[in-house]
Amino acid sequence: MVENSNPLNKYFRQPAVYVSLPTEGNYPPTVLEKSQTGEIGVMPMTARDEIKFKTPDALMNGQGVVDVIQSCVPQIKDAWQISNYDLDTILIAIRIATYGETMDINFNVPITNEQLSHTERFNNKKCILRFKIQNYQMKKKLKDLMKVLKH
Numbered sequence: 001m002v003e004n005s006n007p008l009n010k011y012f013r014q015p016a017v018y019v020s021l022p023t024e025g026n027y028p029p030t031v032l033e034k035s036q037t038g039e040i041g042v043m044p045m046t047a048r049d050e051i052k053f054k055t056p057d058a059l060m061n062g063q064g065v066v067d068v069i070q071s072c073v074p075q076i077k078d079a080w081q082i083s084n085y086d087l088d089t090i091l092i093a094i095r096i097a098t099y100g101e102t103m104d105i106n107f108n109v110p111i112t113n114e115q116l117s118h119t120e121r122f123n124n125k126k127c128i129l130r131f132k133i134q135n136y137q138m139k140k141k142l143k144d145l146m147k148v149l150k151h
Helices: 047-053 056-060 063-072 084-099 124-150
Strands: 017-020 039-042 102-108 115-121
Touching: 017 084, 039 084, 047 063, 056 063, 063 084
Parallel strands: none
Antiparallel strands: 017 039, 102 115
């Protein structure tokens, strides 16, 4: 496949959402290019990115997700090294940047076969706060465990 060598290529897509990572971006420069504000810009998915999410082989080994993350968040140089806490935040931010802050969910109630729908509103700040709280709790548990192991 031939890459587009247009010098204006980096100006075609602009970040739609800026997020701060729960781990505060504590990665080496080879993994994440830090900004002055500590936030990363997230661009919407392209048609090519959506096709990668629908390719079973690329999803089975994770390469499809890594390619989409590196396409939508150019500050991430090596998505394989990103922690799970940050992955949740990044994937939610990509979803918000691409489709907006709401998601319609249609489902059937098993016993009554009644069809219902619900609109979920993603608030990126609340999602990030939840992941930061979980990250803090996990760090505290690890510190407590290390104290126990040292004695």
